[in-house]
Each structure stands twice: as structure tokens, then as C-alpha cells.
Amino acid sequence: MKQEELKNRLSEIKDKLIGIEETTERRMHLLCEAENAHAVNKFLFENLALRFAIITGIDSDDCFEILYHYSNDESGCVVTIKAFIRDRENPAIESITPLIPGAEWIEREIHDLFGINFVNHPNLRRLILADDWPEGVYPLRKACPFNDVQGRL
Amino acid sequence: MKMKKTMQKPVLAIGPFHPLQEEMEFFQLTVDGETVTDIDARISYNHRGIEGISETLQFDQVPFLVSRVCGICSASHPLAYVQAVEDIVGIEPPERALYVRTIINELERIHSHLLWVGLGGHFIGYDTVFMWAWKYREPVLDLLEEITGNRNNYGNVRVGGCREDIPDEAVPKIFKELDLLEPKIEMLTKAVLDDPIIHARLKGVGVLSREDAVAYAVAGPTARGSGIAIDVRRDDPYAAYGDLDWNVISQPEGDVFAKAVVRLLECMESVKMIRESLNKLPKGPVAVEVKEIPPGEGCGRAEAPRGETFHYVRSDGGNRPVRHKIRAPSYVNVPSFRASCIGQHIADVTLTLAAVDPCYSCTERLAVIDSHNNITHNYDTLLQMSREKTARIQKEIGAPQLKLEDL
Numbered sequence: 001m002k003q004e005e006l007k008n009r010l011s012e013i014k015d016k017l018i019g020i021e022e023t024t025e026r027r028m029h030l031l032c033e034a035e036n037a038h039a040v041n042k043f044l045f046e047n048l049a050l051r052f053a054i055i056t057g058i059d060s061d062d063c064f065e066i067l068y069h070y071s072n073d074e075s076g077c078v079v080t081i082k083a084f085i086r087d088r089e090n091p092a093i094e095s096i097t098p099l100i101p102g103a104e105w106i107e108r109e110i111h112d113l114f115g116i117n118f119v120n121h122p123n124l125r126r127l128i129l130a131d132d133w134p135e136g137v138y139p140l141r142k143a144c145p146f147n148d149v150q151g152r153l
Numbered sequence: 154m155k156m157k158k159t160m161q162k163p164v165l166a167i168g169p170f171h172p173l174q175e176e177m178e179f180f181q182l183t184v185d186g187e188t189v190t191d192i193d194a195r196i197s198y199n200h201r202g203i204e205g206i207s208e209t210l211q212f213d214q215v216p217f218l219v220s221r222v223c224g225i226c227s228a229s230h231p232l233a234y235v236q237a238v239e240d241i242v243g244i245e246p247p248e249r250a251l252y253v254r255t256i257i258n259e260l261e262r263i264h265s266h267l268l269w270v271g272l273g274g275h276f277i278g279y280d281t282v283f284m285w286a287w288k289y290r291e292p293v294l295d296l297l298e299e300i301t302g303n304r305n306n307y308g309n310v311r312v313g314g315c316r317e318d319i320p321d322e323a324v325p326k327i328f329k330e331l332d333l334l335e336p337k338i339e340m341l342t343k344a345v346l347d348d349p350i351i352h353a354r355l356k357g358v359g360v361l362s363r364e365d366a367v368a369y370a371v372a373g374p375t376a377r378g379s380g381i382a383i384d385v386r387r388d389d390p391y392a393a394y395g396d397l398d399w400n401v402i403s404q405p406e407g408d409v410f411a412k413a414v415v416r417l418l419e420c421m422e423s424v425k426m427i428r429e430s431l432n433k434l435p436k437g438p439v440a441v442e443v444k445e446i447p448p449g450e451g452c453g454r455a456e457a458p459r460g461e462t463f464h465y466v467r468s469d470g471g472n473r474p475v476r477h478k479i480r481a482p483s484y485v486n487v488p489s490f491r492a493s494c495i496g497q498h499i500a501d502v503t504l505t506l507a508a509v510d511p512c513y514s515c516t517e518r519l520a521v522i523d524s525h526n527n528i529t530h531n532y533d534t535l536l537q538m539s540r541e542k543t544a545r546i547q548k549e550i551g552a553p554q555l556k557l558e559d560l
Contacts, residue, residue: 026389027240027452051383052370054485056465056478067478069452069463076389078452102370102485105196128197140205 001048003075013043026077037066037083038094044070045100050079052100057110059141064091064116085116095121113140180490180506187499192490207477212238212446215474217308219464222481224305225268228254228261229457230464230479231310236391237466238312240451242443250314250439252430254392256327257300257309258455259423259430263334264293265458266416266423269510270341273413276504277354278540282341289337292330299323314440324431335424342417353546355410358497359505362407365492372482373460374419375489375509378412380405385456397429409508416510446472457482459510483509500538 001009003025010020010030016039019031032040044050050070058065068081085091095118097104107118108127115138118124126133138144179198183191203222207215216231223230232254239246267290274282294304300319301307309316319327345351361371366379376383382403386394402418404411448470455462460482467476486509494505 023449023451024240024243051367053461053463054465054478054480056476058467058476067465069465071383071388071454071461073383073388076385078389078454080452100370101368101491102488105484105488106480128200139202 001050001072001074003072003077006048006072006075006077006079009048012047013040016040016043026075028077028079030079030081032081032083034066034083034085034093037068037081038096038099040081040083041068041096042099044068044079044081045096048072052102053078055103055106055110057114057116057140059114059143061142062086063088064114066093066110066116068096090117091115092117092119094119095124097121097123112138114138115141182494182499182502184499189494189497189499189502192494194487194490196487204477204479207479208474211472212312212468212474215477216310216312219479220306220308222479225265226261226457226459226462226481227306228258228309229455229462230481231308232258232392233453233455233462233464234466234477234479235310235312235453236455237451237453237464238446238468240453241449241466241468242312242446244313244441244443246314247438247441248393248435249318249437251393252434253315253319253439254310255394255397255430256319256427257297257307258392259427260293260297260300262423262458263338263420264290264297265510266420267293267338269416269458269507270345270413272507273409273504276507276536276539277351278543279351282344285337286341289334289341292334296323296327296330299326311440312446313443314438316440318439319434324434327427327431331424331428335421338417338420338424342414342421345413345417349550350543350547352410353550354543355413355504356406356408358409358501359493359508360407361489361493363405365489366407369489369492370485371460371489372485373456373458374412374415375460375482375486377401377403377415378508379407383461385454385461389454391453391455393430393433394426396433397426399426399429409504412508446470459483460486486510498542499535500542503535503539 016036017030017032021029021031023029030040045052050072053069053071056067056069058067064085066083066085068083070079072079083093085093093116095107097107097118098120104123105127107121108124110116111118111124112126112128115136179195181193182189203218207218210218215234219230219234220227267286271283271286271290274280274286297307298304300323301309301317361375361379363380366376366381372383380403382401384401385391387401399422402415402422404414446468448468450465450467453464453466462482463480465476465478466474469475489509490506494502497505
């Protein structure tokens with residue numbers, strides 16, 4: 001799909017988004033709230049037929065960000081859906097694994113490392129952490145006791 | 154439920170995880186007779202937390218860390234990382250640096266694909282192919298050593314360019330080695346394409362359909378072998394790939410044979426690309442100074458031998474990344490085994506797993522549970538079965554075995 005066409009078709013999900021950022025010609029961010037993330041993913045994967053690349057989880061102090069990276073291989077553009085999970089106590093977002101089987105591992109990984117609950121995930125077992133890892137300790141959260149960088153230096 | 158019970162027992166009994174072996178991965182197959190009915194993969198026996206470590210390092214230290222994500226792909230990972238940082242800063246490295254990056258990455262692709270061809274031969278019992286492919290791979294590693302100082306873990310890219318230039322006196326040597334290498338790769342390709350046994354053994358085995366390839370979001374030769382002609386080098390051109398004349402190789406069948414053909418033909422394309430890069434190699438510096446990394450976020454992509462390597466970096470204006478996400482191609486290629494292995498004959502499993510080129514050691518950690526008889530096969534018996542099948546086909550066809558003289 002040409003980049004122009006992709007931009008035009010984004011108007012179909014305008015009500016789900018809270019912003020569109022274009023840093024360069026080949027990098028695009030679609031901002032949305034967590035509850036709309038599944039619908040936006042579905043639109044990008046099924047309607048626009050973009051290739052799923054990976055998900056990044058980020059602990060950014062006041063919220064969790066879940067970044068869904070897609071690739072539009074015809075234009076070389078990386079389209080990233082940036083979903084904000086505002087609830088830091090019980091972070092949850094709907095799983096896209098039923099939609100894209102290739103997302104199974106990465107959702108399990110983010111569940112391990114950030115403690116984010118992927119609702120409707122068919123198999124949310126541990127992937128990265130050992131079986132005897134303590135419950136409720138999430139290594140990539142900023143508040144994790146192992147991430148005291150200053151202490152280590 | 155009964156199946157589950159039998160599955161849990163041998164995990165303890167087999168013990169194929171050895172802390173000294175690199176890259177632990179464990180596949181547990183459930184079989185009915187000789188047909189695979191389920192496959193479960195467990196990873197992260199040796200998780201090194203590289204994404205976490207990266208957040209504790211300065212931007213210019215990270216390339217050396219990420220080159221250790223994988224020894225074979227140790228040019229692609231740092232390249233994807235520095236491209237993500239350059240995306241944040243918004244700079245373009247000097248032209249010569251782009252060509253040096255291209256040459257190193259294509260040499261890496263040749264040595265990685267030759268390694269795979271050798272292993273593929275080993276799995277089906279063609280050890281001659283194994284020895285010859287690895288023999289031809291050696292001079293490529295020597296060239297990389299001459300350019301970067303290391304056979305692997307080159308550590309040659311940095312934000313804003315390259316650390317080491319290709320010395321002028323190395324250029325004729327690279328040309329000479331390529332001239333020697335090209336006919337050898339041609340012969341290997343011909344040997345694979347013309348051999349009736351290899352056709353019978355690899356065609357229709359481990360088929361990953363186009364739909365499954367999309368659903369599992371696979372990358373690299375695994376996708377191109379299933380008819381999805383994606384290649385970051387062409388789609389999102391980086392380094393000097395946009396200036397070069399080359400083709401994306403793809404095959405529609407999705408079986409092991411298609412993946413082998415893709416890799417062999419890609420080696421030829423790589424040889425072509427290196428020659429063209431050396432001819433066009435511009436003069437000038439190989440790096441520009443980058444002082445500050447501004448706040449922002451960037452994505453970097455590079456086509457590693459196994460597929461697209463994806464790096465995401467976020468900066469808050471300090472001297473360390475606040476988040477660095479790494480996705481190696483095997484992370485999406487390995488789960489596609491669920492689509493390509495289930496329903497397969499048990500003798501084809503090692504080969505199907507190997508066709509994705511996950512890692513040599515991955516395939517060694519294989520356990521098979523027969524849900525009826527509770528027999529556990531290990532890697533050696535599976536390899537044996539694979540080779541016996543080749544021998545059976547040889548007998549049926551009556552074709553002569555691949556001879557040393559043919560190569």
C-alpha cells in the first residue's frame with residue numbers, strides 16, 4: 001500500500017485515535033488509549049494488511065506504553081501504535097494473539113517483564129522468567145529493585 | 154489429560170540443557186504413531202537481559218553489547234541499533250561508511266547461509282555438503298577478520314559511521330576471494346537443484362503456507378520461501394543498498410527446498426552486491442562525530458541473514474537509552490513451527506526446524522513423546538531417522554549419491 005493511501009484510510013479509525021505523529025517520512029506513530037488498541041490493531045493487520053513486527057512495553061512513570069510496531073513493506077514505513085495504559089495498579093490491555101498468532105510470545109514476555117495483563121490471551125504462561133521467580137517482581141519496571149542503576153555504578 | 158501427564162515426565166528425565174551450551178531452546182513434540190500432533194517450545198533458559206543491560210550503558214557502548222546478541226548476526230544487530238539512534242538524531246553517516254556497512258553485512262550473509270547449507274546437508278546425511286560448505290565459509294570469515302579484526306563480533310559500527318575503514322590493500326584481496334568463492338557457491342547451488350534425492354527429500358516437507366507465514370509474521374528467508382517477497386534492504390533501504398543493483402529472491406512453495414533455494418541464490422546476490430560496492434566505494438571519512446543524543450524515539454531495521462532485525466530506542470536526552478527493544482528474526486520465525494511441523498512425519502522434524510535456521514544448538518534440544526507407547530526419542534535417534542529416510546529415497550530412486558568430484 002502506498003503511503004498516501006495508508007494516510008487516507010486512517011480516517012476510517014479517526015475516532016479511535018488521539019493523535020498521529022510523523023517523525024520522518026518512514027516513521028509514523030498512532031496514539032490511542034488502551035481500550036481502543038485492539039480495534040486499531042485489527043484495522044492495521046486485517047484491513048490495511050500491514051506486517052506485524054513486534055510489541056515494545058515501556059514503563060513511563062505515569063502510565064505504561066504498549067507500542068505495536070507494524071511494517072508497511074511497500075513504502076518501507078514503520079507504523080507504530082502507541083497505546084497508553086493509565087491504570088498503573090492493575091495494568092491490562094486486550095490481547096491481539098487471537099488476531100495475530102505471531103504475537104503470542106511477545107505478549108507473554110511483556111506480561112513477565114512488566115506485569116501487564118493481556119486479556120483474552122489464550123496461553124499467558126511465563127516465557128522469560130524462571131518458574132521460581134517471585135510473583136509480582138517485574139524486571140523491566142523502573143521501580144524494580146534490581147534496576148537501581150545508580151547503586152550499581 | 155493423559156497426554157499432559159506423559160508430557161511432563163520426560164522433561165526431567167531427558168535433561169538436554171547444559172549450562173555450557175549456547176542458546177538453550179527446548180522443543181517438545183507429541184506424536185501419534187509417526188505423525189506430529191503437537192509441538193511446544195520453551196525458551197529463555199539462558200536469558201541474558203540484554204534489553205535491561207542496554208539501559209545501563211551509554212549510547213556508544215551499546216553496539217558492543219548488541220553485537221553479542223548473536224555471534225552469527227553480529228553485524229546486523231549493532232547496525233539496526235545505530236540506525237535507530239541515527240533516526241533519533243536525524244543524521245546521515247558519510248557515504249563511505251554506508252558502503253563499508255553494506256560490505257560487512259553481505260559478507261556476514263554469505264558465511265551464515267553457507268553455514269546453514271552445511272548443516273542442512275548434515276541433517277539429511279549428506280556430510281560431504283556439510284564439509285565443503287564450511288570449507289568455503291572459512292575464507293569469508295578470514296576476510297571479515299582482515300577488515301574488522303574479528304571473525305565474529307565485529308564491533309565495527311558506531312553512531313555516525315564505522316569504527317574501522319576497509320584498508321585499500323584489502324580491496325584486491327576481497328575481489329580475489331569472491332572470484333574463488335563464486336564458482337563454489339554456483340556448484341553447491343547446482344548440486345542441490347539437480348540432485349533427484351534432495352528434490353525427493355526436501356520438496357513438500359515442512360510447508361509453511363503463505364497464510365500461516367502472514368499470521369506468524371515471519372521474516373527473512375522463511376517468509377521469502379513462502380512467497381512473501383519482503384526484504385528490508387529493498388523496502389526500507391539503509392546503508393548503500395538503495396544504490397546497488399540486486400534482486401530479492403523468493404519462492405512460492407514454502408517447503409524446506411524453497412528455503413534452501415532462497416538462501417543459495419541469495420549468496421550469489423550478496424557476491425554481486427559486494428563486488429558492486431567495492432567498485433563504487435567512495436573516498437572520504439567513515440564517521441562523523443555525534444555529541445548529543447536528543448530526546449526522542451527511533452526504529453532501526455536491518456536484514457540479518459535470518460530476517461528482519463528490529464531495534465527500537467528511546468532517549469530522554471541523557472547519555473543512556475531509557476528503553477531499547479530488540480527483536481531478532483528467530484523470535485517470530487521459531488513459533489511458526491506450530492504451523493509447519495504439526496501433521497509432519499517425525500523423520501522430517503529436525504529438517505523442518507533447521508530450515509528456519511534458528512540455531513544449530515536449538516535443534517539438538519529435541520524430545521519426542523509418543524502418546525501411545527510413551528517412548529522418548531532424543532536428537533540422535535531423530536537424526537538417524539532423517540538419514541534413514543534419505544537412504545530409503547536413494548534406494549527407491551536408484552540415483553547415485555552426490556560425489557565429492559561433483560563439487
